[in-house]
Amino acid sequence: MSDATLHTRRHAFRAATEEAPLLRITLIGIAVAGLAILVFAPLAVVFAEALREGWLAAVESLGNQDARSAIWLTLLITAIAVPANAAFGIAAAWFITKFDFRGKAFLITLIDLPFSVSPVVAGLCIVLLFGANSAIGGWLVANGWPIVFAIPGIVLATIFVTFPFVARELIPVMIEQGRAEEEAALTLGASGWRTFWTVTLPNIRWALLYGTLLCTARAMGEFGAVAVVSGKIRGQTATMPITIEMLYNEYLSVAAFSMAALLTALALVTLLLKTLLELRHADQLAAIRRH
Amino acid sequence: MHIDIDEIAKTFGGTTALLPVSLNIPSGALVALLGPSGSGKTTLLRILGGLEFPTSGRVLFNGQDATGMTVQERRAGFVFQSYALFRHMTVFDNIAYGLRARPRNQRPPKAEINRRVTKLLELIQLPDIAKRYPTQLSGGQRQRVALARALAIEPRMLLLDEPFGALDAKVRKELRQGLRDIHDETGLTTVFVTHDQDEAMELADLVVVMSMGRIEQIGRPHDIRDKPATEFVREFITT
Numbered sequence: 001m002s003d004a005t006l007h008t009r010r011h012a013f014r015a016a017t018e019e020a021p022l023l024r025i026t027l028i029g030i031a032v033a034g035l036a037i038l039v040f041a042p043l044a045v046v047f048a049e050a051l052r053e054g055w056l057a058a059v060e061s062l063g064n065q066d067a068r069s070a071i072w073l074t075l076l077i078t079a080i081a082v083p084a085n086a087a088f089g090i091a092a093a094w095f096i097t098k099f100d101f102r103g104k105a106f107l108i109t110l111i112d113l114p115f116s117v118s119p120v121v122a123g124l125c126i127v128l129l130f131g132a133n134s135a136i137g138g139w140l141v142a143n144g145w146p147i148v149f150a151i152p153g154i155v156l157a158t159i160f161v162t163f164p165f166v167a168r169e170l171i172p173v174m175i176e177q178g179r180a181e182e183e184a185a186l187t188l189g190a191s192g193w194r195t196f197w198t199v200t201l202p203n204i205r206w207a208l209l210y211g212t213l214l215c216t217a218r219a220m221g222e223f224g225a226v227a228v229v230s231g232k233i234r235g236q237t238a239t240m241p242i243t244i245e246m247l248y249n250e251y252l253s254v255a256a257f258s259m260a261a262l263l264t265a266l267a268l269v270t271l272l273l274k275t276l277l278e279l280r281h282a283d284q285l286a287a288i289r290r291h
Numbered sequence: 292m293h294i295d296i297d298e299i300a301k302t303f304g305g306t307t308a309l310l311p312v313s314l315n316i317p318s319g320a321l322v323a324l325l326g327p328s329g330s331g332k333t334t335l336l337r338i339l340g341g342l343e344f345p346t347s348g349r350v351l352f353n354g355q356d357a358t359g360m361t362v363q364e365r366r367a368g369f370v371f372q373s374y375a376l377f378r379h380m381t382v383f384d385n386i387a388y389g390l391r392a393r394p395r396n397q398r399p400p401k402a403e404i405n406r407r408v409t410k411l412l413e414l415i416q417l418p419d420i421a422k423r424y425p426t427q428l429s430g431g432q433r434q435r436v437a438l439a440r441a442l443a444i445e446p447r448m449l450l451l452d453e454p455f456g457a458l459d460a461k462v463r464k465e466l467r468q469g470l471r472d473i474h475d476e477t478g479l480t481t482v483f484v485t486h487d488q489d490e491a492m493e494l495a496d497l498v499v500v501m502s503m504g505r506i507e508q509i510g511r512p513h514d515i516r517d518k519p520a521t522e523f524v525r526e527f528i529t530t
Contacts, residue, residue, distance in 0.1 A: 180375035183342055186362045187369040188389035188444055198388075202379045 046264055049257035061255035062262060069235045070243040071262070077151070077239060078219045081158040085219075086212050088159075089166025094200070096167075097174035098182070108171070114163045122160050123228025126153055149231030154239065157225035162215045169211030173204055213274050217267040292353050292447050292480050293318040294339065299348035301334050308334040310504045311348060316482065316497070318353075321474050323491035324484045326501035327527070332484045333452055335501075339482060340450045341365040352447070368441030368479070370451040374433045376425040382436050383408055383421040389444035411439040414473065431462040438473065449474070451483035455490060467494050488528055492516065500524050 019027070050058050061067065092111055096104060114122065130137040130147035140147055147153045181203065185195040201208075223241040230237040238246065240263050247256035294316040301309040309331040316322050324332035337343040339350065341362035349358045357365065377385050386408045390399055399407070412418050415435040425433055434454060441449060454470065455463045471494060474481050485491050491498045492512040500507045500515065500523075508520040519525040 180371050180373060181377055183362075184369065184371055184375040184377070184440075185388065185392070187340055187342070187365075187367060188392055188440065189363045189366065190388070190392035191363065194392055198392075199377055 043264065046257055046260050049253060050261035052257075053254050057254050058258040058261070061252075061258045066235045066238070067243065067255070067259060070238050070240050070259070073151070073154075073238070074220055074240040074263075077154055077158050078216055080155050081162060081219045082212060082216050084159055085162055085215050086166050086208065088163065089170055089211060089215075090204075090208070092167045093170035093174050093204075094196075096171055098179055111164055111167050114160055119157075119161050119222065119224030120228055123157050123225035126156055126160070126225070126229050130156075148229050149233065149237060151237065153229035154226050154237060157229045158219050158222050161222050161225050162218045165215035165218060166208065166211035169207045169214070170204055173207040174200075177203055209277065210274065213270045216270050220263060220266055294448065294480060294482075295349075295351040295354070296335070296339075297349040297351065299335070299338060299345045299350065301331075301338065301343065302346050307504055309338075309345075312501075312504075312506045314499060314506065314509065316480060318480055319478050320480055320496050321471070321494065322480075322482045322497045322499060323495035324482065324499050324501060325486070325488060325491040325527075326507075327486055329503070330501040331504040332499075332501045336450050336452055336482060336484050339448070340367045340369045342369075366444060366447050368444060368446030368449045370434070370437045370441050370449070370454050372453045372456055374425075374437040376433055376437060376440070378425050380424075381421065382412075382417075382423050382425070382428070385425070385436060386411055386440045386443050388440065407443060411443055414442070414476075415439045415469070429462075430458050431466060434458065434466060435469065438470070442473070442477070446479065449477075449479045449481040451481070453485060454483055455485070455487070463490075470494065500527065502527070 018024075062071070092107075096107060127148050128134060130140065130153065132138055132141045132146070132148070137147060145152070147156065181199050182195050185199045186192070190198065221241055222239075223245070226239055227242060227245075230239065230242060232238055232242055232246065234243075234246070240259055244256050244259045244263070247253075247259065296312060296314040296316075298311040298313055299309060300307075300311040312331075312335065324335060326332045334343060338345050341360060341364075345358065349356055351357060352360075352365075377388065380388070387404050390404050390407065393399075408421070409418070412421060415438060417432060417435055420428065420432065420436075425436070428436065434457075438451075438454075451470075455466055458466065467490065470481075470483075483495075492515075495512060497509065498512055498515050499509050502523050508515055508524045510518075510520075515524065516528060519528055
């Protein structure tokens with residue numbers, strides 16, 4: 001049998017959805033090259049640059065007062081913004097999917113707004129609204145509650161920018177699941193609150209987890225909006241991304257990249273966490289999805 | 292428990308789902324709400340169960356006004372069209388849900404819940420599936436589990452929305468008999484919605500034919516077959 005007949009035979013038995021070998025190799029090649037250039041190369045560079053002068057220099061650069069303050073601040077902001085957005089996201093998704101009302105489409109668009117507005121513009125809006133020159137801001141500053149150039153402003157900016165993540169993950173899942181299970185729980189005598197905890201929440205937990213993890217990664221990394229509202233006060237309002245920029249501009253590249261590597265590692269840990277949870281509950285997940 | 296529906300009407304936004312309809316359901320009856328889709332039969336069933344509230348009119352349970360009663364207070368065993376089993380719970384937990392949801396002072400102890408769930412699984416003739424998840428069951432098994440879950444709360448009435456709609460013909464026949472047996476055994480006032488006239492005629496004591504938000508005819512199966520009251524009933528029965 002010659003190569004030509006083999007080739008035609010393979011053609012003849014190809015499944016309808018299968019692509020020609022050449023096309024398949026090309027597509028896989030493009031995907032791998034894209035991943036290598038856009039994802040793996042930058043990751044490798046960040047860690048390589050951080051470790052250029054050895055482990056000791058990298059760890060030392062993270063140990064000083066300002067760096068520790070930046071790490072602590074970022075973790076604090078994330079710890080406030082993520083639960084807040086998880087709660088907002090659940091409430092918004094619940095409201096949108098379980099009730100019929102006018103202006104629903106408008107509300108969904110509104111939830112997406114933070115994705116389409118530039119973070120810098122969002123930051124400026126917060127400065128205009130709560131800055132010392134505005135009526136609200138002036139009153140708050142006078143009473144010892146400054147928002148802008150202080151932690152509350154950074155929290156607000158972070159919450160705004162990461163607002164859509166949880167809601168957007170939940171809305172399609174909750175629309176697909178409909179209201180029947182909740183109605184069933186109510187007819188069985190459960191209160192609305194009990195129904196939420198025992199039926200609604202377990203049904204959306206994977207989407208909620210995924211949305212929360214994305215939200216966490218984004219909250220830790222937020223730069224634009226925070227840069228505007230924070231005032232970049234070293235040791236006080238400089239988060240990790242802000243500190244990275246400042247160090248980089250000062251040609252302290254080992255310190256900048258060490259901080260960047262740590263930030264990347266934190267994001268990778270959230271993704272690892274998600275994968276681990278998925279592996280651990282794989283059979284349960286499969287049972288639910290086959291429905 | 293006997294149920295009186297007194298001039299119940301329902302509109303959703305601008306569309307009318309139910310014109311004022313009245314119906315008396317005697318205690319212990321097995322009633323079919325029969326009609327094409329959009330006839331208002333499901334809306335009427337959901338109003339009985341407390342899942343929708345009427346725009347006007349009253350519902351009376353045993354002669355007492357129940358119109359404003361919440362869905363929880365009504366204690367209606369409701370079987371949903373696609374069964375709406377809790378997909379993340381085992382069959383056991385599904386059936387036990389209503390008992391566990393009771394206020395602490397009315398909640399049966401664990402052993403009693405165990406006993407009742409086991410008994411219900413025997414009643415639906417599926418004693419061995421307690422540990423399975425809904426996705427691991429056949430359509431007919433899911434329907435029976437949904438029925439057991441509704442019965443677990445010791446309901447005052449049984450309401451079923453197209454209970455056999457999603458099943459193939461053979462299973463449907465078996466489960467019809469199953470529902471009849473359970474009805475006869477428990478003596479519960481039972482209302483089910485169907486668009487299948489054979490199902491209504493074969494199973495129900497009383498058939499209510501509905502069309503476009505109106506009740507066209509109320510009667511025993513053979514009365515409806517022999518003496519259709521309107522042109523609509525005649526056509527719907529013969530096709």
